[in-house]
Amino acid sequence: MAAEGSYQASTFNLELEGEIQRLKAQVIISWEKEARTLKWFGLADGMKVLEAGSGPGFFTEKLVELLPNSSITAVEIDPVLQEKAAEYLHQKAGGRVNHVQASVGDTGLPANSFDFAIARLLFVHLPDPVAAAREIFRILKPGGKLVIIDNDADLFWLTNPPWSVEIVREKFKQVIASRGGNLCVGRNLCSILKEAGFVSVDLEAVVSHSDIIGIEAFQPLLDSGPILQMVKQGLISESEIASYLVSRDKFEAAGDRRLIMTFGLMACGEKNQ
Template sequence: MSGAIHPGGSYRPQAEWGGVPAEVRRLETQAELSWAHEWRVLAEWAPTSGGAVLDAGCGTGAVTRRLRARLADLGTRVVGLDADERLLAVARAQGPDDGIRYVAGDLARPPLPAAGFDLVLARYVFQHLADPVGAARSLAGLLRPGGRLAVVDVDAGLWGCADPDMSAFSAEAYRALGSAQAADGGDRLVARRLPRILRAAGLEEVTVRPFAYTSDEVGGVGALAPQLSPERLLPLVERGALGLGVYARAMAAWERFVALDGFTMLLGFAVSGRVRRAGPTASRPRRSAP
């Protein structure tokens, strides 16, 4: 849907290249590639004994299952929340006995009790939201005093680097992707805005943790095709938002990059904020009058 903001944000799996089946495979590949690097950051904020964790925007549960396996205490309650019933059906089918509860619902109006979680995680979700501050405020309402909201996302202007650099051949195509996502209510530059988004939502102790991984670590640049190949731009060509010539140049540059065994380093950001703790420590000491 071009030109109008979609109520659920700019992410619609059926509109991705290859439809829902291809998107299911891409989400699994994405989790396999990046989760270990994300977890090295997120482990600092995860409960170590008991408690509860929410994966907000869990999709197919590809990361929810990996999160469940990483948590130190098997008694920690894990919930996955997503608005797309098709993706949730995949999640439930792939892990019927893994101790995860999957719930259908919108991040802006989560059908979950307030103050029930120690950590809420939202991965690659905020770039699709028309009202990220409102979503952060809603998710913060699910946290217990002292709990953390952790948002993992990317920034198209800080995505990483490549050698050889062929970005000049594909820059126009990816600008079109950013414009199309913005027209649907998304923001591919969201990572740079996340610290202020979380503060505007009332969160404290906002922390930024970057993470990176390279094509050499994952078996070569070809392994990154589900994330980086311009084939993902084909729906824009079909919608008329991207010219066929621009797409062809981007695709030719990608194919040449793969043929040259190019090197790429991908950069992501985990930004977290804490809900104010209960009790006397919640208030800051007042300064004496001068």
């Protein structure tokens, strides 16, 4: 099955292992606040949960720990990531995770089956996010909820010393858009949910700060592998990333004086009873 949208783990970064570690760091950095917000939105132990775009299984693992009496269906289109998730969770999940290789836009799962659905850092890569939300709407039970956790490139991070990312960010937006994704999807999450038929739509922000969780937690996210991979593929020129790399080196040289703050968005919608 071909990968969907603008993301494929095996080609997104210079090395697959570097990409896996980046995905793991994304979970670790914001999990506690995301879990708190998920529970505030109504996620509860014992629910039948769908995870759309489950990746290599790090977020799935957190759900298994948070919800010891829940079953989790992990839908992932990328066979590389699905295989890694199955291996990673084999001894950790106690048989409570059902792995499904499918597109989130056509899961093949029965209607009215799940109490709660979570799509984390998935919608940013989808060519038709409304269709994906409609498919999740279909397989949720009446009263079930979907929470989309995603980013917006213009509201992603702040650093000290400042890290000049503007030119690369704009180029990255263009490249991802050419592949069917949208790095600014965060601002559209509420409208996506509403267009898909969800009601009682709400939005919360999740902020992670290095002064709280330590700069080390962010280190894998500072890896320029995805940017350098685009240079290697001829999608971004070396001159276009020059100022980015200079800023990166200045940031790294600041050592213990470095500060980074990232922003995530969590949108929730409910299927009518």
